Amino acid sequence: MAQALLTAQSLFCERDDRILFDQLQLTVSEGEIWQVEGRNGSGKTTLLSILCGLSSHYEGELYWRGEPMDEVREQFLSELLYIGHQTGVSAMLTAEENLHWQCALHPSLDASRAQQALESVGLKGFEDVPAHQLSAGQKRRIALAKLYMSRAKLWILDEPFTAIDKIGVAAKEALMVEHIRAGGSVIMTTHQDLSAEIPLHTINVEHFASSQREWS
């Protein structure tokens, strides 16, 4: 029986007078890939930022390995890899410098694999180029290089494949499969169709958009 990693119970979130979701339940266990679905503006990004702990605009409970999130936040963060809409790549730093600081922030990233990771995402030869001279896809690939260096249990990825070509996507898919085989799990959003071979769980945010909430 795979262990439950991240559990969300009765999540409720409203933005600008609109209920994005209510009574949202989600249990992400070891070895699972979850795709969050929904149209633009339905609250996918909001859900991801709640799950990773960036946003506190919600009601409901979050658990990490069965423990209330507030009590184990540090543990949770040390097992988390998050790549957001904004990739966290500084335009004025080179790919190498960017990864270097990311490693200092996140001990779950293996700094010794940085070179190899940059090579794997096809940035070999671009290590010393400031990111602002790279294309949008190349910039994103700097962030995606972290996937190759990560020892984190849970990956939360918000539209990771924007501006990434087919071959790149396939490589990341293979990486994700490898990750879940090793007992990790992934929560992600994407507009692209993933390969049918990936065992995918899906959750549609819009299914939780209507609310029978009793306003207290």
Next chain:
Amino acid sequence: MASSWLPRWFYQLASPRWCYSITGKLIPWFAAIGGLLFVIGLVWGLAFAPSDYQQGNSFRIIYLHVPTAILAQSFYMLMAIAGAIGLIWKMKVADMVAKSVAPLGAALAVLALATGAIWGKPTWGSWWVWDARLTSMLVLLFLYLGVMALNSAIESETTAAKSTAVLALVGLVNIPIIKYSVEWWNTLHQPATFKITEKPAMPAEMWMPLLVMVIALYLVFGLAMMLRLRNEILTRERRAGWVKELLGS
């Protein structure tokens, strides 16, 4: 999140609905007693209290200046503490209290400055003097204005409440430092000036009406705060069943 050692009323206070109904019951009392004390204090202070041997009748503005100054300071404290409660216990009502207090506090600071200026004209011969208390009050007004500006600049209500709470707390830590530094600066630049607000021994006939005025203003501005709070509650809880029922829609 909240632990159980807190008294029950604390949790009740957390419910906007309960808060709305309790303030509804308190308002008439605050209005009646506050209004009565205000009239008594004003008449007593302006007409019956003895005049000052140095300043004559012009000192009587003390009955407005001192209470507004005291209130302006305690409202800032109230705002910061309410903000802190909102931050720590995620209590919505505390956020609303903090938000409703800010403009009132700013108004009080303006009143204190205006009455100080009116007092300054006959005493010092000019509308404005960089007296320590007036300067501190001016800085306090700036702090209020900063809090209000930040609050109105942030669209999301919850974010605005949290951000202003942090700012108000930072301000609260700074107020004693500002007060001390301004007083010190003042003695450096104006040695041995005549301090209007530091009468060593004010006779009872003088300070009694002052005390009445302080209490009266607390009640009146407490009333104003509750009215603003109730508006805030209704606005934020507009979708709640009880609000819809109340407004008859």
Next chain:
Amino acid sequence: MSSTLQLFKQTFRRDLTLAFRRKSELVNPLIFFLIVASLFPIGVSPEPNFLSQLAPGLVWVAALLATLLSMETLFKSDYEDGSLEQLLLSPQPVFLVVLSKVLAHWLLSGLALTLVAPLLGVMLFLPSEGMPGLMLSLLLGTPTLSLIGAIGAALTVGLRRGGVLISLLVLPLYIPVLIFGSSAVQAAVTGLPLDGYLALLGAMLALALALAPIAAGAALRISVSG
């Protein structure tokens, strides 16, 4: 522990690297400092006696405004490119990263201002006895300005028009530093002992060091969450 220290060092180096690659942002506050200080002789009076009386306050006011001007950029680019999210999701304490960023920022703003200040002193006819007081007070006072400014920067980082707002929030909080800083220079000019002022500036710096990074960290969390 060692990884925490490592993060502190890495962040410090990163921010210095970033600052040196954006050269204009590096020198802008210094130029601003010089321009503001030269406005007073032009706008008020170039008379040496008069200026030398005003000089302690003028240099300090100019330093204060220049620091403020530079504060806005402290978290802005990190907010825009998502680095701030990564920072907040680090299992390491946020206040430490904030402290490291402020330190790097201060080296290039506050310390730079301190080093340029004698030039302004000369322009404004500050008596030479006042120079050590000027530099010492700026050395102890400007870090406090940076630390307090970091709170304002963190609170306004998510806002489109944060520039004016941050001055509104932060300037009133700068008043005690201004008072003791300019008084220290004044005292130095008249030959009075400085220790008291420097001790007070030091005490404020200690308080700001202890509290401001935590407040700024909390403010960042709120700003990003919004």
